[in-house]
Amino acid sequence: MPSARYAEIKTYLAQAISSGRLAPADRLPSESDLVGQFGVSRMTVNRALRELKDEGLITRHAGVGSFVAERALGSHFIEVRNIADEIRERGHEHRAVVLKNAAQAAKAEDAAHFGVAPQTKLHHSVILHLEAGQPLLLEDRLVLASKAPGYGEQDFSTITPSEYLSRIAPLHRFDHEVRAVPATPEVRRHLALSSGEPALLLVRRTWSDDRIVSYARLYHPGSRFSLSDSFKT
Amino acid sequence: MPSARYAEIKTYLAQAISSGRLAPADRLPSESDLVGQFGVSRMTVNRALRELKDEGLITRHAGVGSFVAERALGSHFIEVRNIADEIRERGHEHRAVVLKNAAQAAKAEDAAHFGVAPQTKLHHSVILHLEAGQPLLLEDRLVLASKAPGYGEQDFSTITPSEYLSRIAPLHRFDHEVRAVPATPEVRRHLALSSGEPALLLVRRTWSDDRIVSYARLYHPGSRFSLSDSFKT
DNA sequence: TAGTGGTCTAGACCACCAG
DNA sequence: TGGTGGTCTAGACCACTAC
Numbered sequence: 001m002p003s004a005r006y007a008e009i010k011t012y013l014a015q016a017i018s019s020g021r022l023a024p025a026d027r028l029p030s031e032s033d034l035v036g037q038f039g040v041s042r043m044t045v046n047r048a049l050r051e052l053k054d055e056g057l058i059t060r061h062a063g064v065g066s067f068v069a070e071r072a073l074g075s076h077f078i079e080v081r082n083i084a085d086e087i088r089e090r091g092h093e094h095r096a097v098v099l100k101n102a103a104q105a106a107k108a109e110d111a112a113h114f115g116v117a118p119q120t121k122l123h124h125s126v127i128l129h130l131e132a133g134q135p136l137l138l139e140d141r142l143v144l145a146s147k148a149p150g151y152g153e154q155d156f157s158t159i160t161p162s163e164y165l166s167r168i169a170p171l172h173r174f175d176h177e178v179r180a181v182p183a184t185p186e187v188r189r190h191l192a193l194s195s196g197e198p199a200l201l202l203v204r205r206t207w208s209d210d211r212i213v214s215y216a217r218l219y220h221p222g223s224r225f226s227l228s229d230s231f232k233t
Numbered sequence: 234m235p236s237a238r239y240a241e242i243k244t245y246l247a248q249a250i251s252s253g254r255l256a257p258a259d260r261l262p263s264e265s266d267l268v269g270q271f272g273v274s275r276m277t278v279n280r281a282l283r284e285l286k287d288e289g290l291i292t293r294h295a296g297v298g299s300f301v302a303e304r305a306l307g308s309h310f311i312e313v314r315n316i317a318d319e320i321r322e323r324g325h326e327h328r329a330v331v332l333k334n335a336a337q338a339a340k341a342e343d344a345a346h347f348g349v350a351p352q353t354k355l356h357h358s359v360i361l362h363l364e365a366g367q368p369l370l371l372e373d374r375l376v377l378a379s380k381a382p383g384y385g386e387q388d389f390s391t392i393t394p395s396e397y398l399s400r401i402a403p404l405h406r407f408d409h410e411v412r413a414v415p416a417t418p419e420v421r422r423h424l425a426l427s428s429g430e431p432a433l434l435l436v437r438r439t440w441s442d443d444r445i446v447s448y449a450r451l452y453h454p455g456s457r458f459s460l461s462d463s464f465k466t
Numbered sequence: 467t468a469g470t471g472g473t474c475t476a477g478a479c480c481a482c483c484a485g
Numbered sequence: 486t487g488g489t490g491g492t493c494t495a496g497a498c499c500a501c502t503a504c
Contacts, residue, residue, distance in 0.1 A: 018400070179456065180453075180456075181455055181456070182429050198455065200411070200413040223412065223413075223414070
């Protein structure tokens, strides 16, 4: 049982929400209501409600009130880590083999990904990441050259592209998409996949100043790699 | 610029960390140091530090101090949604076909998943979820019977198992694992997969009171389904 | 104007940890 | 024992919203 008063209030409200007693868009008791109900100070109630807001269970508007969020349930998260950190944290050696790092003019399809004109200059890097000698990730990345000067001259065997990008450009936004795909011959060869083993494809787009800076296709062996995450309340 | 005092302190410390001036494992100024430095009350400093901890930038230990976290950078998240909500949000009809819902004695492998003795009573449900008539998810779930009385009598065509579980048992923890796997004949048949199309397998374990309550294998068509997520800073 | 949430203060008591 | 963070109080001022 949570012993802190603010945690009790959080649990009480979270249960009311997850049980359906409070439905999405329903109004929650006001801070001063809860002060009276629980016999605590307003700061304590405020902390409980603020944390529920930060966790996405409720929304709050000054001058209006607190409301159960539209999607208060069933929204969990999977953590996506920096590959080099993750490997080193497991106590293994991380090695990166640069298969390609060259500039090119954007093909029509690539231009569409970035929302730029065809022929715009892009860097294209392909890097194989190994954990203790075992291939774990094939990283195929396109980077908008105008936003990443010097990308083509980096030594990506010592710094990962995402580390480099986060240094030269402030990253304002990113998104991810995860799919299971059959392995192409090239992917199969680099990741040393057995026949029939699919690949887990993670597409990561990164923005800076409302422009896509990087479009990365990250291929993992379907069976040897897993995204995972754990959460406690 | 953030106008709140606690936000200023957060920004100041976050910049010191991201610039490298404070390295991982370095000690941060104590709360009372910062009270003197910024001329604010301790509650204000405490909120700044607590939020930095919640965001994973620092760790704190009562009686010891606050320290820059080992992995202060490079951790993103992928959202995992409730399937029925997700489909309805896209404006489509969600339909669930219950293929199985029966009690059984735990096999050795299942018992290991739950950390219980073999022969322990488990519910086993298999449900196919369709979006606008198209199969989108095959949900194969084991549930610890002692924690979920009445599970076998539920009509899972009207309420999803995860919604039901969240009502009868307080969920204290869950974790996820995502893999790409070749489709078994059964999975291929239910999801109407073309030959060679892999499945995206999401394994979700759910805890209540330090016991695993539910072990679910969620199979999605590799090409038609994708986990995704978007984040702004 | 009355009610809401956002923020802040200047104290306080406590459990924990190191020397 | 002295310093640390974890929590809590009983006030306060403010901007915002609805009536």
